Amino acid sequence: MTSTALLDSLRQIVTANHVLTDGDLSAYEQDWRKRVHGKALAVVRPGNTAEVAAVVKACAAAGVQIVPQGGNTGLSVGSTPDNSGQQIVLNLTRLNAVRHIDKDNLTFTVEAGCILQNLQELADKQGLLFPLSLAAEGSCTIGGNLGTNAGGTQVVRYGNTRDLCLGLEVVTPQGEVWDGLKGLRKDNTGYDLRDLFIGSEGTLGIITAATMKLFPQPAAQLTAFAAVPSMEAAVRLLGLAHQHLGAGLTGFEVMGQFALSLVVKHMPQLRVPFADMGDEAPYCVLLENSDSESEQHARLRFEHLLELAFEDGCVVNAVVAESLSQAHDLWHIRESIPLAQAEEGLNIKHDISVAASRIPAFVEHADEVLKREIPGVRLVNFGHLGDGNLHYNVQVPEGEDGKQFLREKEALVNHLVYEAVAKFDGSFSAEHGVGALKTDKLEKYQSPVALQMMRAIKNALDPQGLMNPGVVLTRA
Amino acid sequence: MTSTALLDSLRQIVTANHVLTDGDLSAYEQDWRKRVHGKALAVVRPGNTAEVAAVVKACAAAGVQIVPQGGNTGLSVGSTPDNSGQQIVLNLTRLNAVRHIDKDNLTFTVEAGCILQNLQELADKQGLLFPLSLAAEGSCTIGGNLGTNAGGTQVVRYGNTRDLCLGLEVVTPQGEVWDGLKGLRKDNTGYDLRDLFIGSEGTLGIITAATMKLFPQPAAQLTAFAAVPSMEAAVRLLGLAHQHLGAGLTGFEVMGQFALSLVVKHMPQLRVPFADMGDEAPYCVLLENSDSESEQHARLRFEHLLELAFEDGCVVNAVVAESLSQAHDLWHIRESIPLAQAEEGLNIKHDISVAASRIPAFVEHADEVLKREIPGVRLVNFGHLGDGNLHYNVQVPEGEDGKQFLREKEALVNHLVYEAVAKFDGSFSAEHGVGALKTDKLEKYQSPVALQMMRAIKNALDPQGLMNPGVVLTRA
Incomplete structure (x- = not known):
């Protein structure tokens, strides 16, 4: 099939309005951080699952590669077409229906193109909580969150996107529809395809809908900001918080004083507590306590925790927000760090994880190596x-x-950070995924046995290699 | 390679002591409920991961099939050899080391053969909680729990075994070792092999070790027993409990009055509350509330919940255990139902799930159909x-x-129950897995698109078809 014939087919499936080939398509063709610029044969915007399936079938018949795309807010270049002008960007934002809300089952079934924030608000209106929360929530889609197994700020209590999902609807690389949307909390009937698709970044098929968990809304939520004398102390505070808040602990963020100093410098309107404590408090911690009982109870539990933490010495100063607005301001400090970094100038980002117990030793080692080498x-x-x-x-x-620094030093910086991560058995990509950006890191740091199994699975499910080629695995 | 040559190789790998070919091997060769009796070429008991890998390599070279086995307590005949005398039972109970406890990361890394109850007790000694809990915990192994994604009584709060696992070590069908034991809570570096192996019932490879989550111990745990006027009321009570206990709700079990009457009849020493309420309370519910604060607080929360439930009308009578011993007695009633059933005579068991919201309609429908047809x-x-x-x-x-009843009616009973389950979008196997027992049900009720993908994955990872053949998928 020629490209022209394929485009004609696609126009018949989704109507000509939704096969975009002209004009400024940069919102679809470049990545969120505008580092990679591609050129697609067309951007196709199907309106429902049947159309997605038909588009995939047409592309499979034509041997044309497909780049699935949601809000295109990913940080690892996982939804950007290459420069060939031969790939189809399959944008899912028109699949934005909420199919079903089941309050008694604490679930809703939503289409892939639903914007995360809209889902949070919808749950809220039902008196329920959809806890997935991350910086891009105003424009990212739940399909993208699932494709990348997004993390965010409430993982300590509610888990990653994977942990919030009870079932998927998926269009396979052959254009078949798998309906796995039963919304069951227990179902052991064969291999766990759901979790295989979650986090596969569109390389095994296209997630078109999902049944997600909802939670009761907490009766109250309180935020505290604590100055800690070391990273070891921050980890001790985490242990105390787990013990004394139990599942009430819904947020635990750490911030180094240099990160906070950038906020102080570039967002002078924000009042940053404990920014002047120097070596006495090299880190601050933001804690969130969600309580199923009352604000008064949440405050008592928080005060009890902080008393114990002062006694232990793992906290040297702390403030508990007195109002929602103060809580918002404290979170705003944390959320402003990336922007403050951008204001300060160019920087190199990493998204790494190690076991919480090893974070202090990792940070000490990585800091030392980087300061010595650069x-x-x-x-x-x-x-x-x-x-x-x-x-x-x-x-x-x-x-x-x-x-000039990035040109000369970015590769070295990445190398030093990822080697340090590997030394502490960590991950070079905790929540942002591999995308096309980190495929070389996957080759280097992932277990060869695991890579071999991943390639076998990719070949088995997508033998034509048409789904998001060059993402996650570079060669199958 | 002849069988004799293979046995010689295996004796060299694990020593002759651990290649069992003679004597009474029924503990390994028949299933837990003694319905299926097989005959193995040998029962091989490797002592560590390297030996497992060497055994698998030897079997793969000889083209000999392997049946992985833990405590052999499964209810779906997933670890029983066939009658050919040609399969190897690879029993993992000698891999029972606890490799590492990381209190600050709230994880431990344990070998597949560890007995579940030993792990619970080990966590307890560390002041922590390993929440997986099920009837066979005294003899089942964590490897078997992972292989079947076991459920149990605390899933409402802590999830299934899958949700408790952060990483696996697996011997592949080729005898390679995949070390995925980093113990990270966030790691998006390629496909989720972990969850693919969990619940695959030994058909894709052999789980030899796992890093599992631990939790802070609750400060107090309280149990209540409530009589409810209908299944609808039980579901309403579940919603209230979610809302007012939050993550404190760690158990929510329902029991029909006929089930309870069997306990009254066959365990006269047990005092069963509300057994005489007739149609006023066709079901009872056992609730467990775990509190991170204190027993007093747990009791206040429970009393508050029950007040609301009385007002709502979804509870007509209730008792809160006044002591650990009373709580134990209430749980004992629930746990005695299977034994009381056995005392009463033969019965046909099912392990099904539907969305909680649809349970009342499902039960009404299934009860009606079964009573009419039988x-x-x-x-x-x-x-x-x-x-x-x-x-x-x-x-x-x-x-x-x-x-006689089973001979004449078992197939019909199963058919009626599973058709009812399918009508309500449920699962024919919620927590017991497919094994060799329910492969026909999988064929019938699982999505054909999903089955096709499962077969492709099986063929990709185990092209020789040597791992637990006949379990989950009958033909690849």
């Missing part, structure tokens, strides 16, 4: 300590030219 | 309502010959 380097260390996940970022040395 | 049938309905999982069992009609 004089003047500035370390912006923050992240979801409750999950062992750090955004261990590197800011260009003061006064140096950013572009 | 006059005198007695329904023993109980299970983990919090997960939508019922053990919807069928007791032989009073006065009928059990063996």
